[in-house]
Amino acid sequence: MKPTRLLVILLITILAFGAVSCAKEADSAATFDPTVPYTVTIGAYGDLEKAYSAVFASADFKAKFPNVTIQFQTSDFGGHHNRLTTVLAANEQANDIEALEVGFIAQFVETGGLTDLNAAPFNAKKVSGDIVKFAMANATTTKDNLIAMPVDIAPAVLFYREDLARNAGANLDNLASWDEYIEVMKKLADPANGVYAIEHPAAVQAIPLNGGKGGWMDNGKPLEPKAKFLDALKLVQKVKAANVDGDLGAWSGPWSQAYLDGKVATIVNGAWFGGTLRTWLSPEPGKWRVAYLPGKMMASLGGTYLSIPATTPEDRKLVAWEIIKYLTTSSNAQLITFREIDAFPALTSVYKDPVMDEDVAFYGGQKVRKIFADVALNIPENKVTEYDNVILSIWNGSVTAVVNGTSTPEEAYDEALTKVKATIF
């Protein structure tokens, strides 16, 4: 053999060997190794730890992830998001997985700080086909980066007290419009006995605005389309004028006491509020029912996402992704989370599970989960922006002005728009 040919063969062999080992390295870097023990940290808020702990204690999870130990860092809602914002701003390492409420996700969507889960090796698109579209859209940037996976959503419905409705001869199922709802509320309100039809006029304003979760800007223009926002303020004005509310500030002591005393007849809120009623505000089963929102309006009032901070080391991102994938795309995890804390699944394939068709004793045997699922499947997409929280704060001031009668809806809208423009631009 000529020396040149020998050299060529040797070179090809070396290159081939190198290519194979490189491929192996790349492969090993891109794959979660089930034989290596991992400890994954999760930053959570509220009762998420309770739900996810139940998931991680399940036989299915243990069989799939025998090598993974989970540690939680749980705080209250505000504290958790403040910590996360500060840590990411300082470019410091956060937990491997960080939970985000939908109201906060907007801040991170276009500004970075979280790992793109659509990119390799995560390739979220391959596994997210069954997750509700609007929730995926909320977490997707204009460059098609996915910064977090939706784990639960909050389809908005109308909760009402069956006993109070029956006594008042009011029918809250299939309300055709908000005006009809107001008329029904007039029947429900019983000032002599301290019964309010609704907690506060401002409680309805967020519903036509998708619960304040996105949709605050239209093509870069805040509070557009104007009619949508004006209608929300006019609705507040009408509810206030009906004089059926308890003037109760949400989550205040008097607010919770009014529910405990059975003095509030209806509330519009996300599916998760059922858990609050069941475990705290009104534990006695059979009192409450669920109906579609007036005019069968479809809206979302909350939701949780799971993200991987960009500062998480690359090797830990892989195992973090496996855990996120399990929590968001496995029926087992989604159903356990729903059962534990009433957080409605973001995974639509779960909606076909027999559990969704079950009678729910707390709602007097009503099949409420079918309503939740129907709403979930029809919630429209609303674009979130980093300015949402600021606009919401300013908007709340305008709503208060309408409630107090210091501004008409038109004046309140104009004032909010002026303030928003001066603040964010």
Next chain:
Amino acid sequence: MKQLRRSKINWAPYIFISPFFVLFCVFGIYPILYSITTSFFDWKLIGTSAPKFVGLGNYINVLTIDPFFWKALLNTVVLLIFGSLLQHFIAIPLAILINSHAIKRKEFFKTTFFLPYITSTVSVVIIFGMLFDTNYGLVNWIISLFSDGENIRWMQEASGIKIVLSIILNWKFIGWNMVIYLAGLQAIPYELYEAAMIDGASTFRKHISITLPQLLPIIFFGVALSIIGGMQVFEEPFILTGGYDNLGGAENSGLTAAYYLMFTAFKAYRLGKGSAIAWLLFLVIIILNGINRKVTQKLQG
């Protein structure tokens, strides 16, 4: 020769006092200088975009087009007057009363009046929120005993918010100011009062002619502290009006300068603008304390 001289320096005292200076530089001087720098940048707290130098842009924005700054500053001054300064008119007579021989068990009264100052602000504000609740509040219940009118919506109306905040601030800090004045009163020589007594001065005359002039340096100190604290009031309005989501409640009535500063920096995540507000607030505090000093000097003759 030089080396020898150097070796004679006794380093021990410097080393012993160095922890304070090191910590002061790291946690005091450095953040202050850093915030001056930050105020000249358009700096978003979240995201990966680099801070952009805007010169005095943040200051101009705050002073000219910002829709909340002047409102917040006005609210703060109103609360400063009714919540922080007027209380000195209560704290001084209270201190005189407790300092008098007629009052027994002085320690009990001193402790009682001082307790609100050391009580958790969060708890205090939550409890005051309950007391002033429209439907279930004790205050409205008491008012209803004497009047048949509608319940007062203390926390929903702009003026109601300011009244409740002023009451909270007075309740919390009167005891604190009283203790300061008590210390000042005890430093006034008793001979002055004895001489006045010989001259036949009434008690009221004694306090006007002796106590107040003698107390002027302490009043200056107390008012200066009130101005500094009052201009930075944050926790009380923040908790009472529902935090960042409500920006001070009805008509932004509870929005103070510090509250808006925090909102800008940690809710709107505009760190540069937040720093500019902080420095403007600092300037206002300096000006107000300058006025306080001038007035005190004039009164002292």
